[in-house]
Amino acid sequence: MPINLWPENERPRxxxxxxxxxxxxAAELIGILIGTGTGIKTAVDIGxxxxxxxxxxxxxxxxxxxxxMEIEGIGKAKAxxxxxxxxxxRQMQEEIAQQKCIFFRHPADxxxxxxxxxxxxxxxxxxxxxxxxxxxxxxxxxxxxxxLNSALVHPREVFRYAIKNTAAQIILIHNHPSGQLKPSKEDxxxxxxxxxxxxxxxxxxxxxxxxxxxGYLSLREEGYIQA
Numbered sequence: 001m002p003i004n005l006w007p008e009n010e011r012p013r014x015x016x017x018x019x020x021x022x023x024x025x026a027a028e029l030i031g032i033l034i035g036t037g038t039g040i041k042t043a044v045d046i047g048x049x050x051x052x053x054x055x056x057x058x059x060x061x062x063x064x065x066x067x068x069m070e071i072e073g074i075g076k077a078k079a080x081x082x083x084x085x086x087x088x089x090r091q092m093q094e095e096i097a098q099q100k101c102i103f104f105r106h107p108a109d110x111x112x113x114x115x116x117x118x119x120x121x122x123x124x125x126x127x128x129x130x131x132x133x134x135x136x137x138x139x140x141x142x143x144x145x146x147x148l149n150s151a152l153v154h155p156r157e158v159f160r161y162a163i164k165n166t167a168a169q170i171i172l173i174h175n176h177p178s179g180q181l182k183p184s185k186e187d188x189x190x191x192x193x194x195x196x197x198x199x200x201x202x203x204x205x206x207x208x209x210x211x212x213x214x215g216y217l218s219l220r221e222e223g224y225i226q227a
Contacts, residue, residue, distance in 0.1 A: 002037075002042060003031070003037075003042050003043065003044065012024055012028040012029070012031050012032050012043075012044060013032055015028070016028075016029075016032065026047065026051055026057055027044050027047035027048040027051060028044055028047065029047070030043075030044075030046070030047030030050060030051070030082070031043035031044035031046070031047045033078075033081050033082055033085055034046060034047070034073075034074065034078040034081065034082070035078070036073075037073055038072060038073040041072070041073060043073075046071060046072075046073045046074065049071060049072075050068075050071055050074075053070075053071065058213075060086075061086040061089070061090075061120070062120050062122075065079045065080065065083060068082060068083070090116055090117070090120070093116045094113055094116045094117050104129075104131060104135045104136075104137060104171070105135065107207055107209060107216065107218035107220070107221060108216070110129055110171055110173065110207070110209055111209055111211055111215075111216035111218075113129075114127070114129070114140075114173045114175075114209065114211050114216075115211045115212070115213065115215075115216060118173065118174075118175040118211055119175060119211050119212050119213035119214070120213050121175055121177060122177050123145055123146060123177065124145070124146060124174055124175060124176070124177060125142060125144070125145050125174060125175055126142070126143045126144045126145075126152070126153050126172070126173070126174040127140055127141060127142045127143060127172075127173045127174070128140060128141055128143060128158055128161065128162065128170045128171065128172055128173065129170065129171040129173060130161070130162055130165050130167035130170055131167060131168060131169045131170065131171065131206065132167065132168050133168040133169075135169075138165055138167055139165060140173075141161040143157055143158055143161075144157070153190050153194070155193065155194055155197035158170070158172075158194055158197070159197060159198070159201055159203060162203050163201070163203070167203060168203070169198075169203060169204045169205070169206045170198070170203060170204075170205055170206065171205070171206050171207045171208070171209065172190075172191065172194060172205060172207070172208040172209070173208070173209045173211060174187070174208075174209075174210060174211075175210070175211050175212065176210055176211075176212050177212075178212075179212045179213070179214065180212075181210055181212060181215055181216070181217040182210075182217070183210060183217070183219060183222075183224065187208075187210065187219075188219075188224060191205070191208045191219055191224060191225065194208075195225060205225065206220070207219065207220040207221075207225060208220070208224070208225060
C-alpha cells in the first residue's frame with residue numbers, strides 16, 4: 001500500500017514531525033530521504049532492502065553512487081541525496097571531535113578526528129595535522145592520495161604547509177583501507193625521512209598515525225619514532 005494511504009500516525013514524515021526523528025527506524029528515515037518508492041515497493045520498503053543488501057548503515061554509508069543505483073527505485077538523484085546525508089553525518093562527527101579537542105594530549109585525540117575523516121576511504125590518503133607549541137590544533141592539510149611512497153610524500157610538500165602556517169610541530173596521518181593496523185616498509189621509510197627533515201627544519205614530527213574505520217596505531221607509541 002502506498003505510504004500516502006497509510007494511517008497518518010504511521011507515515012514516516014508525519015511520525016517524525018509529531019514524535020521526533022529518534023522514534024523512526026533506519027528504513028523509515030531512508031524512506032523520508034528518498035521520498036518515493038516504485039509501483040510495487042514503498043520508499044520504506046526500499047530502505048529495508050538497502051539495509052539488507054549492505055548489511056546495515058555502516059556499509060551502506062560507504063557505498064558508491066553506482067552501488068546505490070543497483071537498488072531498484074534508486075536513481076542518480078536519490079543516490080546523491082543519500083550520499084549527501086551520510087557525508088553530513090560524517091562531517092558533523094568530525095566537527096564535534098574538533099570542538100571537543102582543541103588541544104591534543106594523546107594520539108587518540110588526533111585519531112578521533114581523522115578516523116571519521118579518513119577511516120572509510122577506499123584509497124590511501126596522507127595528511128598532516130598542524131600544532132602549535134602548546135599542542136593546540138591549528139588545522140590540517142591533505143598531501144597526497146594513492147599508495148604511499150617517498151616520491152609521492154616528499155618533505156618539501158609536507159613542510160611547505162607547516163612553514164606557511166607557522167606550525168611548531170606536525171603529526172602525520174594516513175589511512176589503511178585494508179583495515180590492517182600495521183606499518184608497511186614504505187610507511188616506516190617515509191616516517192624516518194620526514195622525522196629527519198623535521199629535525200633540520202626545527203618542526204618536529206610529533207607522531208605518525210595509521211587510521212582505519214575501527215582504530216588507529218601510533219608509531220611513536222610503538223617505538224618507531226624516538227623522542
